Amino acid sequence: MRPLTPPRAAVRLVARVADPADADVLLGDLAEGFARRVRDDGVRAARRWYWKQALILLVGLSASHVKRVLTPGGLALDVSRAGRSLARSPGLTLAGIVTLGLGIAAPTATFGTVDAMFSTLPVEDPDRVVSAWLVDPSDGRGVGIPFDLFRTWEDASTGFSALGAFDSHRSPVAGDGLTPRRLEVATMSAGGFRALGVEPVAGRLIAPADDQPGAAPVVLLGEALWESWFDRDPGALGTTLRVGEGTYTVIGVMPAGFGFPESHDLWTSFLPSESTDHGTSVVGRLAPGATATRAGAELQALVGRRPDADDRLQRAVVRVDEYVLAFHGRRVRTLMGGLNVLVGLLVVIAAANLSAFFLARGTARTGETAVRLALGSGRFGVVRPLVLEALAVSAGGTVLGVALATFATTWMGGTLEARGVLPYWAEFGLSPGLLAFATALMVGATLVSGLLPALRTSRVDVPHALKAGALRGSGATSGRTLSTLVAVEVTLAFVLLMMSGFVVRSALATVQFTQAFPTEGVLTAELVLDDFAYPTPEDRRLFFQEVERRLAGSPAVAAFSFGSAMPGDGTSDARVVLDGQQPEADRDWPSVQRRVVSPSFFAMFGMRTVEGRTFGAGDPDAPPVAVVNEAYARTLPGGGPVGRTILVRERGQDAVLHEIVGVVEDQGVSVDDGQRVAAVFLPVGTRLPTRFRVAVRGAGDGASALPALTEAVHGVDPDLPLDQVMTLEALVRRENDGGRVLGTMFGAVGLGALLLAIVGLYGVVSFTAARRAHDIAVMRALGARHRRVVAWTLRRGMAPVLVGVLVGLVASWFLTPVLGREMLEGTGPGPHDPVLFLGVAAVLLSAATAAVLVPARRASRIEPAGAMRAE
Amino acid sequence: MGRYILGEFEHLVLLAILALGDRAYGVSIADTIAERTGQEVAQAAVYLTLRRLEEKGWVEGRVGEPTEDRGGRPRKYMTVTEEGRARLTEARDTLRSLWSAIGQEFSS
Numbered sequence A: 001m002r003p004l005t006p007p008r009a010a011v012r013l014v015a016r017v018a019d020p021a022d023a024d025v026l027l028g029d030l031a032e033g034f035a036r037r038v039r040d041d042g043v044r045a046a047r048r049w050y051w052k053q054a055l056i057l058l059v060g061l062s063a064s065h066v067k068r069v070l071t072p073g074g075l076a077l078d079v080s081r082a083g084r085s086l087a088r089s090p091g092l093t094l095a096g097i098v099t100l101g102l103g104i105a106a107p108t109a110t111f112g113t114v115d116a117m118f119s120t121l122p123v124e125d126p127d128r129v130v131s132a133w134l135v136d137p138s139d140g141r142g143v144g145i146p147f148d149l150f151r152t153w154e155d156a157s158t159g160f161s162a163l164g165a166f167d168s169h170r171s172p173v174a175g176d177g178l179t180p181r182r183l184e185v186a187t188m189s190a191g192g193f194r195a196l197g198v199e200p201v202a203g204r205l206i207a208p209a210d211d212q213p214g215a216a217p218v219v220l221l222g223e224a225l226w227e228s229w230f231d232r233d234p235g236a237l238g239t240t241l242r243v244g245e246g247t248y249t250v251i252g253v254m255p256a257g258f259g260f261p262e263s264h265d266l267w268t269s270f271l272p273s274e275s276t277d278h279g280t281s282v283v284g285r286l287a288p289g290a291t292a293t294r295a296g297a298e299l300q301a302l303v304g305r306r307p308d309a310d311d312r313l314q315r316a317v318v319r320v321d322e323y324v325l326a327f328h329g330r331r332v333r334t335l336m337g338g339l340n341v342l343v344g345l346l347v348v349i350a351a352a353n354l355s356a357f358f359l360a361r362g363t364a365r366t367g368e369t370a371v372r373l374a375l376g377s378g379r380f381g382v383v384r385p386l387v388l389e390a391l392a393v394s395a396g397g398t399v400l401g402v403a404l405a406t407f408a409t410t411w412m413g414g415t416l417e418a419r420g421v422l423p424y425w426a427e428f429g430l431s432p433g434l435l436a437f438a439t440a441l442m443v444g445a446t447l448v449s450g451l452l453p454a455l456r457t458s459r460v461d462v463p464h465a466l467k468a469g470a471l472r473g474s475g476a477t478s479g480r481t482l483s484t485l486v487a488v489e490v491t492l493a494f495v496l497l498m499m500s501g502f503v504v505r506s507a508l509a510t511v512q513f514t515q516a517f518p519t520e521g522v523l524t525a526e527l528v529l530d531d532f533a534y535p536t537p538e539d540r541r542l543f544f545q546e547v548e549r550r551l552a553g554s555p556a557v558a559a560f561s562f563g564s565a566m567p568g569d570g571t572s573d574a575r576v577v578l579d580g581q582q583p584e585a586d587r588d589w590p591s592v593q594r595r596v597v598s599p600s601f602f603a604m605f606g607m608r609t610v611e612g613r614t615f616g617a618g619d620p621d622a623p624p625v626a627v628v629n630e631a632y633a634r635t636l637p638g639g640g641p642v643g644r645t646i647l648v649r650e651r652g653q654d655a656v657l658h659e660i661v662g663v664v665e666d667q668g669v670s671v672d673d674g675q676r677v678a679a680v681f682l683p684v685g686t687r688l689p690t691r692f693r694v695a696v697r698g699a700g701d702g703a704s705a706l707p708a709l710t711e712a713v714h715g716v717d718p719d720l721p722l723d724q725v726m727t728l729e730a731l732v733r734r735e736n737d738g739g740r741v742l743g744t745m746f747g748a749v750g751l752g753a754l755l756l757a758i759v760g761l762y763g764v765v766s767f768t769a770a771r772r773a774h775d776i777a778v779m780r781a782l783g784a785r786h787r788r789v790v791a792w793t794l795r796r797g798m799a800p801v802l803v804g805v806l807v808g809l810v811a812s813w814f815l816t817p818v819l820g821r822e823m824l825e826g827t828g829p830g831p832h833d834p835v836l837f838l839g840v841a842a843v844l845l846s847a848a849t850a851a852v853l854v855p856a857r858r859a860s861r862i863e864p865a866g867a868m869r870a871e
Numbered sequence B: 001m002g003r004y005i006l007g008e009f010e011h012l013v014l015l016a017i018l019a020l021g022d023r024a025y026g027v028s029i030a031d032t033i034a035e036r037t038g039q040e041v042a043q044a045a046v047y048l049t050l051r052r053l054e055e056k057g058w059v060e061g062r063v064g065e066p067t068e069d070r071g072g073r074p075r076k077y078m079t080v081t082e083e084g085r086a087r088l089t090e091a092r093d094t095l096r097s098l099w100s101a102i103g104q105e106f107s108s
Helices: A008-017 A021-043 A045-070 A075-088 A092-119 A147-156 A190-196 A221-230 A292-304 A310-313 A321-364 A366-374 A379-416 A432-458 A461-469 A476-510 A537-553 A630-635 A703-714 A729-735 A736-769 A773-782 A786-822 A834-860 A864-869 B006-023 B028-039 B043-056 B080-100
Strands: A127-135 A160-172 A181-188 A216-223 A240-243 A245-252 A266-267 A280-288 A317-322 A522-526 A557-563 A573-578 A591-597 A609-612 A625-631 A647-648 A656-664 A669-670 A680-684 A691-698 A723-727 B061-065 B074-078
Touching: A008 A021, A008 A045, A021 A045, A021 B028, A021 B043, A021 B061, A021 B074, A045 B043, A075 A092, A075 B043, A092 A321, A092 A379, A092 A432, A092 A736, A127 A292, A127 A321, A147 A160, A147 A292, A160 A190, A181 A723, A190 A280, A190 A703, A190 B006, A216 A221, A240 A266, A245 A266, A245 B043, A292 A310, A292 A317, A317 A321, A317 A609, A321 A379, A321 A432, A321 A476, A321 A723, A321 A736, A366 A379, A379 A432, A379 A736, A476 A736, A476 A834, A522 A680, A522 A703, A537 A557, A557 A703, A557 B006, A573 A703, A609 A630, A625 A630, A630 A656, A630 A680, A656 A680, A723 A729, A736 A786, A773 A786, A786 A834, B006 B028, B006 B043, B006 B074, B006 B080, B028 B074, B043 B061, B074 B080
Parallel strands: A181 A266, A216 A245, A591 A680, A625 A656
Antiparallel strands: A127 A280, A127 A317, A160 A181, A160 A240, A160 A280, A216 A266, A240 A245, A522 A691, A522 A723, A557 A591, A557 A691, A573 A591, A573 A647, A609 A656, A625 A680, A647 A656, B061 B074
16 A cells, blocks of 8 residues: 655655745645545545645746846846856856857857758759769779760659759860860750759750750850850850860850859850760759659669660669769768767767856855855845856857857858869858857756756755855765766767867878978969860970970079979879889789979979989980889889889880889978888870979069960960969968868867866866865865875876776777778778877876866965965 | 736635634645635645745744644744735725726626
C-alpha cells in the first residue's frame, strides 16, 4: 500500500519554488488538505490533487517572478551594485565578455560562410535544377558524357522539363577594336537556359535551332562585358567576336546576376566539332512531379541502350543531384559539415565558460547572500543583482560578438571574392537572422547560466552560511563543479584543436614551399598559342624568336625569360631515368619536376651554374639537351651528371633521350617536407610549348614593364591576349590559396577554442585564488614562502587541466581516424600523427600554465594582514 | 494611485477571511469559498492570492504554533487590514451603484 504522505517529488518542487519565508506555512496547508483528501477521496486522488497544487504554484510563482524583474523598485540600486561588482573583478568580467563575443561570432561567421557557398541558384524553384553526371563505380571517377548521349537524353527522357549541355573552357576572346582577353567561356545548349529559366536583358537567348549542326555560331554577352566592351551600346547585337577559333555573332546580353555555370560572362552555342569530341556537363530542370532518383534511373536506362558505348560508359552510373550540391562535391560538403561540428564544440566551450564564470560569481556571493537573506531581503532581491550582472555581460559580449562576426564575414567574403573563387550565386554577407539567432542563443545561455547559480546560492542555509564564515564564500561543491567544468573545457578544446590542427596540417601539405629566389619587380603573364592560330612548331618558333627579339631590344625591360612554369608556380612532373636503367613497369619510373625554360631563365632567378653549362642559342636539336638541379644530381649514382643521358617521359608521350649538359643551384625549386625537390629543365627552343609564362623584370622602377611586354606581344600577334597578368609574388601566393583559405578557417576556429579555454581557465583560477585569499594569508602568516604559495595554487589550478588533456588525448585517438576518413579522404597526415598529438598537448599545457601562473603569482603576493582585514 | 478594481477571487478571499474571523488560514479559507460557491478551489490559488494581498498590505498574517496533523508545520492566520477593509467597502459601493443603475431588470 502506498504511504499516506504527499508525493515526495511534488513536496520538493513546492519547497523549491515557494518563498523561503512562508514555505513552511504553505507546505502545512497542503499537507492538511492532502490528509483530508486521502480520507475523503482516497490516496490516488489526493496525490493527484497535490501535484496539481504544485504545478499551479510553479506557474503562478514563475509569472510573478518575471513581473517583478520588470518592476523598477530598487532597480537603480541593483544596477549600480551589479556595476560595482563587475568592476571589482575586471579580468573575470572581460573573460565573460570575450567568451560571449566568440560564442556569437564563431557560429555566425562560419555558418554564414557555409550558407554563402551553398546558397541556392538565383532562379525560380532552385531545388528543381539538377546536375546529371556519370561515375565509374570501380574508381569513383567521373566519366565524360558524349554529346550524342546528351542528345539521346534530351530527346527521350520524360523526367525533365528541360535538359541542357554545357561546358567551360578558357579561350582567347577578341573583336574589332577590343583588347583581346582570355576568359572563362561557357558553351551551352538552348535547354540549359530553359532549365535555369533566365531571360536576357537585351536580344534573345540561344535557341534550339542554334544547337543544330550547320547553324551559325552565336554568343551571349554578360552585362559586365557589354558595359566594358560596348558601353552598353545596343548596337553590340549583331557584331562578331572571335572566341577561340570560331567567329560568333552576338545575339543577346544576360543580366548582371547571371554567371552560370560558375562565374562566367560569355556563353556560346555548341560548334559541331565541339559537340562530338569530348564529354559535356548536363544541367536540367526536373519535370513537375519527377524526383531526382526517378529521373536518374530513366537516364541510366538510356545509357545502356547505346550500341557504341565503350566499357567505361557501359558500367558508368548516372548521378542526379541538386546543382549547387553537385558543384561543391562531397569533400567540400563534409569539410563544411566538419567545420560546423567544430564550431558547435566551440559554442559548448563558450557555454561551459559562462557557467563557470557565473558559478564563480554566485559562489563568491554566498556570504553576501546569506547576510541579505538574514536581513529580510526576499529571494528576488538577492537574485536580481546577479541577473543584472548577466545582462551587463550579455550586452558587452553582444557588442563584441557583432563586431567580430562582421569583421570575420567581411574578411572571408573579401578574400574569396578577390581570388575569384566565389561562384556567382554565393552571396556573402552578415545574415541578420543568423546573427540574431546566435546572439539570442548566447544571451539565453548567459541568462540561464547566470540565473541558475543565482537561484542556487539564494537558497543558502542562512545560519550555516553565516556560521561557516562563508562571508568569504564557501562550498566544496562549487569548487568541484568548477574543476569539472575546467576539465570538460580542456577536453573539448583538446579535441577541437586536434581536429582543426589536422585540417590545417593537411592544408599545409598542399602549400608549396620554395627555396628562396628573387621575385621582386618581376611581372608575369600567361600566353597560349592555340592550335588554330599556331598549328605547327615552326609557327611557334617564329613567335618566340620575334617576341624575344623585341623584348631584348626594349629599353624598358631589364631581364625576361619564358618558362612552362615559373619558380614557385605549380608545375607538372615527368618520369625520368638514366638511360639504360629504366624499370620494367612504367609506373616505377621516378617522378621529377619538369620545367621547359628559355636560356635566360637561370640567370633571371639567380640559379648559378654549378657544373657544365646552361642552354644556349646553339643547342642541337638532336639529341636534345637537359639541365638538372643539384637535388637531382645527388640522386644519380656514380659520378658527375654532365655528359650522361637520361630518358624523359612526359605525360602521354614516348620517352625521349636527353643529354645532361649542366647542373644548376637549387634556388626556386619546390621544397617538400624539408627536402629540395629534384628537377630537370628542358630548353624552350626545342620543345616549343603551346602554353607558357613570360616573366619580365622592368628597368628602372619597373612601371614600364607591362606596356613593353604588351607592345612586344601584340606587335607579333594583335589578337593574342596576355592572360593572368600578375607579379611573380602574387603568382606564388595564388598557388597556395586553396590551402591557405581552408587552413585559415580551421585555424581560426582552433585558435578561438584555445583562447576560450585559456580565458575560462584564467578566470576560474584567479577567482579560486582570490577566494582562497584567506587560506593563502594564513599560509603566508605561518611563514610559507612565495614559491610555495605559487606551487600550491599552480597544483590546484593544473589538476583539472591534466585530467582534461588526458581525456582529450584518448578521445582524439579514437576520433581522428574517423575524421581522416570522412573529411579529408586520406589526404592529411596519418590519423595518429605524433607531431599533432604532442603539439596540441604541449600548446594546451603551456597556455594553461601561463593562465594559471599569472593569478598564482598574484596570490603569492597577498599580504596576510590585508587579506584578514578585508573580511 | 490608480483605481484598482478587486479581482473576483481576491474579493472572495477577503470576504472569506472576514467571515472566518480569527480562524482564517489557507485551508479554511479555501473550504469556505468552496462551500459558498459550490466549486472546487485550488489551495495553491488561495496561497498565491494571499501572497499578493499581503504584499499590497490588504491582509496580514500571524504564524501560529506547529500542529501534528500538518506534519509539524504551523498555520498562518490571516486578518484583513484597515486598508483591505477600505478596498472591500469601495468595491461594494462601486458594485452597488452599478447595480442600482441597471434598475429593475434583474430583480425578479
